[in-house]
Each structure stands twice: as C-alpha cells, then as structure tokens.
Amino acid sequence: MVMINKSALVYDDLMQKIDAEVYQLGTYLPSENQLCDLYGISRETGRKALATLAENGYIQKIRGKGSLVIEHRQYEFPVSGIVSYKELAQKLHIATENVVYGYDPEATLPIAAFASLGVDLTEEPVTAIKRVRVIDDEPDIIDKDYILKSVIPDVPRKAAEDSLYAYFEDELGLEIGYATKEITMEPANAEDRAELNLDPGAYMAVVRSVTSLTDARAFQFTESRHRADKFRFRDFARRQRKPM
Amino acid sequence: MVMINKSALVYDDLMQKIDAEVYQLGTYLPSENQLCDLYGISRETGRKALATLAENGYIQKIRGKGSLVIEHRQYEFPVSGIVSYKELAQKLHIATENVVYGYDPEATLPIAAFASLGVDLTEEPVTAIKRVRVIDDEPDIIDKDYILKSVIPDVPRKAAEDSLYAYFEDELGLEIGYATKEITMEPANAEDRAELNLDPGAYMAVVRSVTSLTDARAFQFTESRHRADKFRFRDFARRQRKPM
DNA sequence: GAGTGGTCTAGACCACAGT
DNA sequence: CTGTGGTCTAGACCACTCT
Numbered sequence: 001m002v003m004i005n006k007s008a009l010v011y012d013d014l015m016q017k018i019d020a021e022v023y024q025l026g027t028y029l030p031s032e033n034q035l036c037d038l039y040g041i042s043r044e045t046g047r048k049a050l051a052t053l054a055e056n057g058y059i060q061k062i063r064g065k066g067s068l069v070i071e072h073r074q075y076e077f078p079v080s081g082i083v084s085y086k087e088l089a090q091k092l093h094i095a096t097e098n099v100v101y102g103y104d105p106e107a108t109l110p111i112a113a114f115a116s117l118g119v120d121l122t123e124e125p126v127t128a129i130k131r132v133r134v135i136d137d138e139p140d141i142i143d144k145d146y147i148l149k150s151v152i153p154d155v156p157r158k159a160a161e162d163s164l165y166a167y168f169e170d171e172l173g174l175e176i177g178y179a180t181k182e183i184t185m186e187p188a189n190a191e192d193r194a195e196l197n198l199d200p201g202a203y204m205a206v207v208r209s210v211t212s213l214t215d216a217r218a219f220q221f222t223e224s225r226h227r228a229d230k231f232r233f234r235d236f237a238r239r240q241r242k243p244m
Numbered sequence: 245m246v247m248i249n250k251s252a253l254v255y256d257d258l259m260q261k262i263d264a265e266v267y268q269l270g271t272y273l274p275s276e277n278q279l280c281d282l283y284g285i286s287r288e289t290g291r292k293a294l295a296t297l298a299e300n301g302y303i304q305k306i307r308g309k310g311s312l313v314i315e316h317r318q319y320e321f322p323v324s325g326i327v328s329y330k331e332l333a334q335k336l337h338i339a340t341e342n343v344v345y346g347y348d349p350e351a352t353l354p355i356a357a358f359a360s361l362g363v364d365l366t367e368e369p370v371t372a373i374k375r376v377r378v379i380d381d382e383p384d385i386i387d388k389d390y391i392l393k394s395v396i397p398d399v400p401r402k403a404a405e406d407s408l409y410a411y412f413e414d415e416l417g418l419e420i421g422y423a424t425k426e427i428t429m430e431p432a433n434a435e436d437r438a439e440l441n442l443d444p445g446a447y448m449a450v451v452r453s454v455t456s457l458t459d460a461r462a463f464q465f466t467e468s469r470h471r472a473d474k475f476r477f478r479d480f481a482r483r484q485r486k487p488m
Numbered sequence: 489g490a491g492t493g494g495t496c497t498a499g500a501c502c503a504c505a506g507t
Numbered sequence: 508c509t510g511t512g513g514t515c516t517a518g519a520c521c522a523c524t525c526t
Contacts, residue, residue: 005495031511042497060421060460063512064505068460071362073424118315176483177304180317185429185449185472203447205429216304216312228429239420249514275492286516307493308524
C-alpha cells in the first residue's frame with residue numbers, strides 16, 4: 001500500500017475520472033470551492049492537485065470560469081517524461097519483448113557520447129547493458145545503459161531482463177528524480193543495422209539521457225536508438241512568461 | 245512596465261543569480277526561511293518560486309538539506325518549450341534570417357497533417373505562411389504556419405517577417421497558453437530539397453504543433469521541418485510517482 | 489536538538505466572467 | 508452581484524539530515 005498525500009489523492013482521483021470520461025473533454029471540473037467540500041480539503045490543497053493536472057496537460061484553468069478538460073495525449077510511445085519501458089508497454093497494452101544481448105558488469109562509461117549533456121566525469125566504472133526492444137515481432141529500438149557502480153555497485157542481469165527501474169525503485173528503494181535527454185538524428189551504424197535488420201543508408205533517432213536520483217546524484221546514462229520510421233515523440237508545453 | 249507577482253519576482257531574481265553564478269552549480273540556495281527574510285515574503289510564496297525553479301531544471305530540492313543548484317540546459321536550438329524563434333535567436337545570440345516565401349491569407353487548414361495531434365476540425369479558413377530560417381547563411385528550417393481566421397482574422401505579411409508571437413501577444417494582446425507537439429522523422433520532399441538545397445535521400449526532423457490560447461482555443465498549427473544533421477532537441481523531465 | 493524541506497489549513501484580498 | 512480562479516499570509520505539524 002502506497003502512502004501519499006491529500007493533494008496527490010485528489011490528483012489521482014480527478015485524473016482517473018478524466019480518463020474514464022466522468023469529466024468529459026470540453027467540460028469543467030468542479031470549482032475549487034466544490035472540491036473543498038467534495039474531498040474535505042482546504043482550497044490550496046485542491047489547487048495543488050489542479051496545478052499538477054494543468055502541468056500535465058489534462059486541464060486549462062480559466063479565470064472566472066473554471067478548470068476546462070482539454071485534449072490530452074501524455075503517454076506516447078516511445079519516449080515522454082520519465083517512464084520506464086515496461087510501464088509504457090503496460091499502459092498502452094502493447095505486446096513487447098526485451099532481449100538482453102550485451103551485459104558487462106566491469107565496463108567504463110563512454111563519456112564522449114554524453115559530453116553534450118554536460119557530463120564531466122572521467123573514466124567511471126559502470127555496468128553496461130545492451131538491449132533490443134521487440135514490438136510486434138519486429139526489433140525497433142536498441143537501448144544501451146551504463147549504470148555507475150559508485151552509486152549502484154551491482155546490477156544483476158535478471159534486472160535488465162525485467163525492468164531496471166523496478167529494480168532501482170522496488171528492490172533498492174532508490175528514488176528517481178529527474179533526467180535530461182537529447183534527441184538527435186544520426187545515420188545507422190553497423191550495430192544498428194545488424195540488430196534491427198536495417199539497410200545501409202538508414203537513419204536513426206537517438207535519445208541520449210542522463211538520469212539522477214532525488215538527491216541529485218546522476219547514476220544512469222542511456223543511449224536509446226530508434227528506427228527512424230517508428231519514432232514518434234510527443235510533448236506538452238506551456239508558455240512561459242515572456243523573457244525580459 | 246510588466247506587473248507580476250511576488251513569487252515570480254523571486255523566481256526571476258533567483259534564476260538570474262543562478263545564471264550569473266551568484267549561486268553556483270553544486271551549492272545550495274538560501275533556505276526557505278532565509279528567503280522569507282531576504283524578500284519579505286511568506287514561506288509558501290518562496291516555495292512557489294522554488295517549485296518553478298525545480299520544474300524548469302534549475303534546482304533539486306533535497307529534504308533536510310536545501311535547494312541544490314544543478315546542471316541546467318533549458319534553451320537549446322531549435323525547439324524546447326514554447327519559445328518563439330526570435331526569442332530563442334536573441335537569447336542564444338545567434339544571427340538568423342527569416343525569409344517569407346509563401347503567404348496566402350485565404351487558405352484552408354490541411355487537417356490530415358495534424359490528425360495525429362487530435363485535431364478534429366473540418367475545412368477551416370486560415371492564413372497560411374511559409375518561411376525559411378537561415379542560420380549562418382545556411383537555410384536549415386522550413387516553417388509552415390496555419391493561423392485560424394476564426395480566431396485571428398488578419399495576419400499581415402509584415403508580422404510573419406518579424407515575429408508571429410510578438411504580433412499575437414504585443415499587438416493583439418492575446419495570451420498564448422500551451423502547445424502539443426510531435427516530433428517524427430520523414431524523408432525530405434521536393435519542397436524541402438528545393439528550399440534547403442538537399443540531396444535526394446535526405447531525411448528531415450518534422451515538428452508538428454498545435455498552439456492554444458489561455459482560454460483553450462487552438463489557433464495556430466505549425467509544421468516545422470528541420471535538416472536532420474542540424475536538429476537537436478533537449479528535454480528536462482521529472483519522474484512522476486509510479487503508476488498504480 | 490536545530491535546521492531543512494513537505495504538507496495542510498483558514499482566511500484574506502484581488503481580477504475576471506456571466507448574469 | 509455572485510461565482511470563478513490567482514495570490515499571499517501566518518501558523519501548524521511532520522519527516523529528514525546533520526552534529
């Protein structure tokens with residue numbers, strides 16, 4: 001049983017009701033004062049739940065009117081926010097397979113690949129894992145993960161075959177905090193062509209990311225290489241106040 | 245003179261001091277109680293500013309310790325959040341040129357292109373604008389904008405040559421709210437090759453977006469086509485609580 | 489124990505929409 | 508004028524870190 005706070009409970013409840021179309025697209029959620037009565041909370045607590053819904057693209061708050069339910073497309077294969085591959089596949093009801101084709105618990109971090117993400121580490125010992133993601137019997141994605149041994153000394157091969165995030169969070173009790181990721185387009189290399197059965201001249205969408213714990217220790221470096229024709233990235237963004 | 249609220253003022257001040265390295269990477273901001281004294285605000289107001297800094301990747305809050313300044317890479321050419329091309333070019337001190345090569349105030353929205361973003365409009369009258377972005381004397385990006393006439397009846401060609409966002413916000417007083425965008429990789433078409441001088445077989449990074457006002461009216465549809473070798477997208481994301 | 493952030497409250501005042 | 512969201516306050520209690 002997961003213990004969370006009131007505003008998160010309200011958030012979850014409203015989110016589920018939006019997904020279930022109890023609150024339909026184009027209609028308004030109960031007003032902030034009504035939420036206070038409905039859930040027995042103070043107004044600021046309800047506002048926090050609404051703010052998170054707005055941040056995640058579920059609603060648009062309109063002053064004088066209410067919280068309008070808007071078109072929402074958060075989870076979209078294959079990348080969006082920090083969600084594990086396994087979580088995504090479950091949420092989207094996609095049948096996938098996960099093949100570990102490389103495992104080296106005594107490797108070194110290839111720093112050059114992550115230089116543009118602000119990594120300034122030197123030769124760090126890592127556990128290196130290579131996996132192919134198979135979707136509808138077709139290999140589409142290569143994931144190369146490097147996990148710092150200074151933070152996580154041991155990553156069993158079994159964890160790579162199941163889910164690294166489940167291992168970090170459920171087994172080790174670590175809290176994933178945030179990630180910086182970078183998407184570029186690059187020609188397929190020999191390894192891409194071999195693992196994904198691609199023709200020469202093929203292009204790849206490459207997502208490199210650095211993931212940190214809630215105590216700000218970077219611990220996981222990932223290079224995720226996607227077949228160009230299967231790649232799709234969705235993003236929801238709000239307008240910041242204008243720069244000065 | 246722009247009138248904003250206290251938490252936004254504190255946010256701006258802290259952000260600028262982080263950028264100016266008054267608060268350096270790896271150090272802690274003043275504690276929440278200290279911020280109260282420093283700015284003469286209540287704790288919740290300061291917390292709001294800190295929450296926004298955390299959201300935007302400036303800091304990581306660590307319970308019992310403080311607000312740690314972390315590696316930050318928010319603005320990165322050419323897409324990230326909702327920032328206008330002109331704002332980005334200014335922020336990054338990049339010399340760019342903006343060539344309008346198509347302008348049709350009596351066009352129709354090509355709905356098929358935006359179907360995957362959840363657009364279910366029918367033949368809507370739009371102002372259609374085609375622009376090429378030239379960076380370092382090299383044409384890199386094609387932007388095709390379609391602006392609904394039902395929301396903005398008239399978009400002068402001059403606005404397209406300068407900045408559409410400046411026109412919408414400063415001239416018309418509209419408030420941009422949010423956008424949904426989708427990144428895919430597609431082969432270059434004849435128009436791409438002609439405008440950007442590409443070889444046959446070239447690939448493009450295509451960013452399609454739907455932008456809405458703060459009252460949730462979608463009004464702008466954009467297809468932004470980037471040379472594959474110049475494309476780079478950076479994203480900062482926080483881990484959500486685990487799905488149930 | 490002292491200091492940090494995390495959460496929640498009850499109340500206040502303001503700006504905006506719709507009648 | 509009423510109801511909506513936007514902002515701010517002063518105080519409370521809790522969980523965690525560090526000494």
